[in-house]
Amino acid sequence: MAHRTRFRHGVHPPELKELTAGLAIRRMPFPGEVVLPLSQHTGKPAKPIVRVGDRVERGDKIGEADGFISSPIHASAAGTIEEVGLWPHPTGGYQPAIRIRVEQFSAQVPRPRIIPDWKGLDHDGLVEAVRKAGVVGLGGAAFPTHVKLQPPKDQQVDTILINGAECEPYLTTDHRTMVEYPERVQLGVRIMMKALGVERAVIGIERNKPDAIERIRATLPSDIDVTVQPLTVKYPQGAEKMLIDAVLHREVPSGGLPMHVGVVVHNVASVATIAEVFETGLPLIERIVTVTGFGVKKPSNLIVPVGTKTRDLLDACDGLTDDAREVIFGGPMMGTAVADLDAPIMKGTTGVVVLTQRDVKPQESYPCIRCGHCLDACPVFLNPQQLGKLAMAERWEEMEQEHLMDCMLCGCCSYTCPSNIPLSQLFTMGKAALRKVKAA
Amino acid sequence: MSTPRFLITASPHLAESDSTPKIMWHVVLSLVPIVGASVYYFGPSAVLVTGAATAGCLLTEWAFGKKGTLKDGSAMITGLLLGLILPAGIPMWMAFVGGAFSIGFGKIVFGGLGQNIFNPALLGRAFLQAAFPVAMTTWPVIRENWWALRGDNLALPLMSAKEVDVLTAATPLGLMKFERTATELGSLMIGATEGSLGETAGLLILLCGGYLALRKFLNWRIPASIFLTVAVFSQLLHWLDATRYPDALFMLFSGGLMLGAVYMATDMVTSPVTNPGCWIFGCGIGVLVVVIRLWGGLAEGVMYAILLMNALVPFINRATQPRVFGAQRRTPKEAAT
Numbered sequence: 066m067a068h069r070t071r072f073r074h075g076v077h078p079p080e081l082k083e084l085t086a087g088l089a090i091r092r093m094p095f096p097g098e099v100v101l102p103l104s105q106h107t108g109k110p111a112k113p114i115v116r117v118g119d120r121v122e123r124g125d126k127i128g129e130a131d132g133f134i135s136s137p138i139h140a141s142a143a144g145t146i147e148e149v150g151l152w153p154h155p156t157g158g159y160q161p162a163i164r165i166r167v168e169q170f171s172a173q174v175p176r177p178r179i180i181p182d183w184k185g186l187d188h189d190g191l192v193e194a195v196r197k198a199g200v201v202g203l204g205g206a207a208f209p210t211h212v213k214l215q216p217p218k219d220q221q222v223d224t225i226l227i228n229g230a231e232c233e234p235y236l237t238t239d240h241r242t243m244v245e246y247p248e249r250v251q252l253g254v255r256i257m258m259k260a261l262g263v264e265r266a267v268i269g270i271e272r273n274k275p276d277a278i279e280r281i282r283a284t285l286p287s288d289i290d291v292t293v294q295p296l297t298v299k300y301p302q303g304a305e306k307m308l309i310d311a312v313l314h315r316e317v318p319s320g321g322l323p324m325h326v327g328v329v330v331h332n333v334a335s336v337a338t339i340a341e342v343f344e345t346g347l348p349l350i351e352r353i354v355t356v357t358g359f360g361v362k363k364p365s366n367l368i369v370p371v372g373t374k375t376r377d378l379l380d381a382c383d384g385l386t387d388d389a390r391e392v393i394f395g396g397p398m399m400g401t402a403v404a405d406l407d408a409p410i411m412k413g414t415t416g417v418v419v420l421t422q423r424d425v426k427p428q429e430s431y432p433c434i435r436c437g438h439c440l441d442a443c444p445v446f447l448n449p450q451q452l453g454k455l456a457m458a459e460r461w462e463e464m465e466q467e468h469l470m471d472c473m474l475c476g477c478c479s480y481t482c483p484s485n486i487p488l489s490q491l492f493t494m495g496k497a498a499l500r501k502v503k504a505a
Numbered sequence: 506m507s508t509p510r511f512l513i514t515a516s517p518h519l520a521e522s523d524s525t526p527k528i529m530w531h532v533v534l535s536l537v538p539i540v541g542a543s544v545y546y547f548g549p550s551a552v553l554v555t556g557a558a559t560a561g562c563l564l565t566e567w568a569f570g571k572k573g574t575l576k577d578g579s580a581m582i583t584g585l586l587l588g589l590i591l592p593a594g595i596p597m598w599m600a601f602v603g604g605a606f607s608i609g610f611g612k613i614v615f616g617g618l619g620q621n622i623f624n625p626a627l628l629g630r631a632f633l634q635a636a637f638p639v640a641m642t643t644w645p646v647i648r649e650n651w652w653a654l655r656g657d658n659l660a661l662p663l664m665s666a667k668e669v670d671v672l673t674a675a676t677p678l679g680l681m682k683f684e685r686t687a688t689e690l691g692s693l694m695i696g697a698t699e700g701s702l703g704e705t706a707g708l709l710i711l712l713c714g715g716y717l718a719l720r721k722f723l724n725w726r727i728p729a730s731i732f733l734t735v736a737v738f739s740q741l742l743h744w745l746d747a748t749r750y751p752d753a754l755f756m757l758f759s760g761g762l763m764l765g766a767v768y769m770a771t772d773m774v775t776s777p778v779t780n781p782g783c784w785i786f787g788c789g790i791g792v793l794v795v796v797i798r799l800w801g802g803l804a805e806g807v808m809y810a811i812l813l814m815n816a817l818v819p820f821i822n823r824a825t826q827p828r829v830f831g832a833q834r835r836t837p838k839e840a841a842t
Contacts, residue, residue: 432619476517
């Protein structure tokens with residue numbers, strides 16, 4: 066029997082990666098200003114430790130982690146602190162941020178730093194180095210990486226799963242990382258395995274990236290157990306639970322975490338970033354971002370200083386076309402539409418996708434005809450049709466009984482719904498309403 | 506730099522291209538060859554009856570439905586399907602009333618598209634069967650002058666059909682049930698037999714249904730399970746007593762089974778949402794069809810079989826909820842809440 070390399074259900078959106086899949090990563094010039102939100106990660110926002118007028122070098126810490134699930138923020142360019150205040154946030158609305166006027170003629174050479182020697186560090190030392198560098202998951206959710214490197218003592222983790230699926234349409238960030246920096250990915254895997262004390266790592270890559278599979282395979286180390294697992298192309302292959310199911314055939318329990326089945330999942334870009342921390346000593350102050358979509362004049366894969374305003378990033382790609390209609394942070398399936406082009410790129414921003422009038426989905430919806438397509442699409446086997454009906458009646462508690470909390474908001478149901486019912490939007494509302502009920 | 510106005514919508518920002526109206530109009534399109542076949546066999550009468558039934562549906566939808574719902578194509582499907590399950594000789598006004606009943610009482614009173622429990626076209630036919638039993642069971646023969654009307658199609662409203670000089674005959678199922686005469690399988694398959702307008706061309710219906718199934722506009726599990734159940738059940742009986750019970754192929758290609766299984770039972774609104782549910786639903790229909798045909802008082806049982814199973818759909822849905830990823834199988838009690 067052939068080895069199963071997929072999860073059940075899911076959808077097949079158009080891949081649309083050809084816009085940028087073949088383009089080498091280039092570095093964008095420093096913008097005139099960078100804005101670093103204090104909340105770029107899951108968990109508590111960082112606390113600012115600089116004042117207006119302070120001069121900072123590239124890589125200096127400007128925000129301190131506030132608690133265990135939090136992450137420090139570093140200056141992504143040398144310059145002067147212009148403002149510590151509210152600024153448009155990619156998720157909508159305004160949030161506290163630190164604005165730095167970038168020094169125009171600075172060489173942007175970071176302060177000489179001590180590069181931590183990973184070979185000489187033990188578990189605690191490695192975790193601390195990762196924490197100090199402000200590394201978070203670069204796949205979108207931006208969960209602080211150091212937390213994931215310290216599972217509770219009673220949880221046995223036996224495998225690290227590296228997520229190179231990149232199942233979102235358009236995005237090629239992870240793809241290009243694997244093609245251009247395979248050695249860095251391998252070093253990152255090695256460091257992570259040491260930090261977690263795990264013997265086995267598997268890198269899962271969707272089959273639509275043959276060059277990435279080949280490059281990663283060619284650089285596999287021979288002294289440790291690291292393998293590549295090509296995967297069926299399907300959305301949401303990159304969702305942790307689906308990836309674990311597809312690669313290891315283990316089912317994460319409802320409400321549980323990957324470590325409950327002995328697995329830790331890290332995104333390929335996060336792994337490469339960790340390697341970079343131990344190569345250069347620099348914290349997470351820049352990342353690779355795919356700027357793409359038919360609404361961008363020159364789609365590109367760019368190395369972008371964290372905090373670059375969307376406006377400056379788009380200018381580095383020759384700007385928007387006349388029919389650009391919607392700007393999305395992240396992929397088109399789970400990303401957020403951005404209203405204000407002043408919103409900055411954050412640590413977790415995988416890409417900026419600009420849709421044209423032709424690409425945006427229709428706004429009209431029809432009554433549910435109970436076709437059942439959503440049930441066939443849901444990767445966690447919910448009944449979105451039933452949940453949607455409950456949500457429209459605002460029967461939140463009943464939604465919880467129907468396992469609303471297992472929903473990952475992947476958007477498969479909305480994508481496939483012929484009546485264009487905004488199911489995942491309704492579920493977002495339902496989850497928020499339930500949180501409110503619980504808090505009260 | 507002037508900021509262009511951007512759209513802010515919730516994710517996902519992509520959508521599959523198959524919209525509900527697109528599905529509906531594809532079903533309409535796939536019915537065209539079947540209507541064509543009925544015109545080939547029954548001449549102008551087929552056009553008049555199907556047209557009247559469709560007009561009844563569309564007018565009712567337009568008059569009582571929500572604004573703009575004519576465009577979604579669902580009333581058109583109901584109209585065509587109702588026309589196809591009427592005898593060729595029925596007066597046009599009856600077909601029209603049937604259409605109005607289908608949409609009015611079969612759909613709009615429930616709250617419009619997506620809310621009805623029973624298949625509207627079948628409900629319309631059940632109504633006509635009760636109201637005009639004679640007109641609904643008079644089957645004109647197909648081998649007539651092509652241009653001749655097959656009955657008093659033009660009877661005035663509220664009048665019964667006049668006795669016109671039309672040859673009538675029994676349907677293959679009627680022949681089998683009441684006279685124990687079998688009809689040749691080949692004629693059944695290409696539709697050269699007596700019956701309702703669209704009950705005839707079995708192979709053509711399979712072809713059109715196959716197209717819809719490929720495009721995922723119908724759930725293939727429903728017709729497959731109906732065919733399988735009917736075939737297995739009737740063939741077993743046939744082996745027991747070949748003189749009393751017809752064989753599987755006769756059962757499959759006679760009467761309204763093809764049209765019912767492919768176009769009526771698969772109506773998305775009135776069939777289960779889960780795939781296991783679709784198997785149960787189809788098997789239930791298959792068993793009921795055989796039971797009614799062979800042991801019931803009627804020659805044909807597809808309509809009542811589907812309507813009965815329609816009523817059970819909410820229960821089937823509840824009983825066949827999938828196991829949530831990473832969770833224990835739902836207990837029936839939990840599923841019932």
